[in-house]
Amino acid sequence: MSEPVLIRGMGLAGCLLGHALEARGIPVHIVDAAWLGAASPKAAGLMNPLAGRALKPAPEWDTFHTQARHSYRHLERKLERSFLFERTYWTLFRNPEEAAQWRGLLNDPERSCFLDQSVQNNATPLPLQDGCGGMAVVGGSQVHIAKLLDASRSYWTQKGCFETASLAPEAIQALPDGRWQWAKRSYRAVVCCGGAMDHNTPWWAFLGIRPNAGERLMLKLEEPRMPEAAEPPQGWPWVVRKAGLLAPMHLHTGQAPEDGDVATEQVQRNRVWWLGSANRWDTMDHHPTEAGRAQLHRMAKGMLRGAFGVLEHSVGIRATMPDRRPVVGPHPRLPNLWCFNGLGTKGSLWGPWHAEALAHALQQQIAAPGSGGATAVAEGPIPAQETPYRAPRPGAAPRLLEACLPARFWP
Ligand SMILES: Cc1cc2nc3c(=O)[nH]c(=O)nc-3n(C[C@H](O)[C@H](O)[C@H](O)COP(=O)(O)OP(=O)(O)OC[C@H]3O[C@@H](n4cnc5c(N)ncnc54)[C@H](O)[C@@H]3O)c2cc1C
Structure with missing residues (x-):
């Protein structure tokens, strides 16, 4: 079997991405910290066409x-x-x-x-x-998000590709060929779906996620x-x-x-x-x-x-982004490290579309010749760690991490 993609965090984002990757024949390994503050199990899962005052x-x-x-x-x-x-x-x-x-x-x-x-x-x-x-x-x-998460957890546990653990960034090593390693297993890519927990993860602190x-x-x-x-x-x-x-x-x-x-x-x-x-x-x-x-x-x-x-x-x-849009894309400096976050108050509505877009981009990245991915990703401008991410103009697309990824992540 080919190497899986490691999904770090299984709230709604990690769950939808896992299914979208599987649908493309890409194996996944999902690790979740079972954080009590996770948003997904508490959400009502509403999709309302006329929301807001x-x-x-x-x-x-x-x-x-x-x-x-x-x-x-x-x-x-x-x-x-x-x-x-x-x-x-x-x-x-x-x-x-x-x-x-x-x-x-x-x-x-x-x-x-x-x-x-x-x-x-x-x-x-x-x-x-x-x-x-x-x-x-x-x-x-x-x-009913909690029900979807339960059913997905059982499904992946039975397949042997889900486990409960907290994955600190220092526990996951970047290999010289662009792959990643955790607990002696290697992965083609790591996708962080940690919700608000990632607001101060060193990899993603520059995004300015607000809990x-x-x-x-x-x-x-x-x-x-x-x-x-x-x-x-x-x-x-x-x-x-x-x-x-x-x-x-x-x-x-x-x-x-x-x-x-x-x-x-x-x-x-x-x-x-x-x-x-x-x-x-x-x-x-x-x-x-x-x-x-x-x-x-x-x-x-x-x-x-x-x-x-x-x-x-x-x-x-x-996890809410300053411009209230999801944040989806590769890390500007670390090859094959991606994030899917910032679903804010609309995860049920936005999650599926963005999971498909991200799975598609990952599939292309994996299929690309020499898909260590280092070249493709590192060419973009690199935001300094301490510079907060600046959202694009309202109404402008593509959204977020646009500097790093030549893909549109807003329809
Ligand atoms: C009260 C409330 C009501 C809501 N109502 C709605 C609604 O009606 N409609 C709607 O669309 N949205 C609603 N939402 C928002 C919705 O819940 C979110 O948009 C969505 O669930 C976010 O999913 P997520 O996977 O990004 O984050 P989370 O659900 O927070 O999941 C993050 C996961 O990552 C894991 N994790 C974090 N760090 C690590 C680590 N280091 N290692 C391993 N795992 C890790 C955590 O354990 C957690 O399971 C509501 C939210 C709340 C709180």
Whole structure:
């Protein structure tokens, strides 16, 4: 068997890249530190075409969402699990001004295609604070990331190509011919997918990744408005949005619900909702805070009329780039060392497209004659270790590490 690519970190980025490389016949070896602050297991996995208070369509939505749907459906077939669910985003208006602002959007062709006026206030199963009304955003979806990670981990563990360990840069040696070595095994390339943990890794400190901690609650709702029997088999297809987001979610048990206890699954399907998030910048502290809990409680009360119980309060730390775009490409000086990071708040949407782009670039690099890769990579300008990475002009593509890589990493 040919030498694998070493993937350092298996959150969503490392996971999607592993599958994209395998699909191209490139073997992988994945090592993950099981960091408790990882963002992926805590994420809601939402893909919303009209996100943010600015109500702007998500940039390049069609390209990213089409690829995301294709990739997640492909992984559902490969891993024989369901991860991707259609969602309607029910936006609750906070006041009459906001209601008027949204109604104005109905005349805007760029946005009106995502709005469905026919959906009524009482359509969702939840007892909501909906006195000012709301509007449905359609065409979005949700991926259950924790479930995808669990299934992928089992799959690669069975194949003998996953292990749990923390890979410090000094433990991995660059060989003179451009390959890499770790624990007496050699690799064609190393790809770092360490999320926020890489913000101060010497190799990548120059990128200026900012950690952004997000706290979430898993809520158990005591009084669903609809009888349980009315629930569709795939669970409620609703995400509710106001000051925060409320999304249906299986409580992550480390076990796929299909294999689990039927009674527990029933309760989870009907009653467990993800609520997020309360955010803090520039911290790697993955412990939940009192302030975060209080903020999340206020969000919940602003959205729900009924009682709720808190099943879990936890934190995930996102990796965010200064220009809020992913960072994907080779290291400017070290051959065959790559990164895939900066997925910020949109990993589910951006991850699949960027994983495909990166796998394609790696495949080309590996296939190139004399693919030690030293020449191809080292020719580009070399950012000084201490100079923070400067993002390109807004709207300009290609994004990030453009100096080092003659490939476009933004559609
Ligand atoms: C509360 C919250 C809500 C979110 N909601 C959404 C949402 O609705 N929609 C959406 O698209 N995105 C959402 N996100 C963002 C999403 O989670 C991220 O964009 C994405 O999961 C990032 O994936 P990642 O693989 O880059 O990083 P991570 O998930 O942080 O994974 C990094 C991995 O690298 C490993 N690692 C680090 N260093 C090493 C090392 N030295 N050796 C070995 N392994 C290492 C860690 O153990 C970890 O598993 C949310 C995030 C949070 C925190």
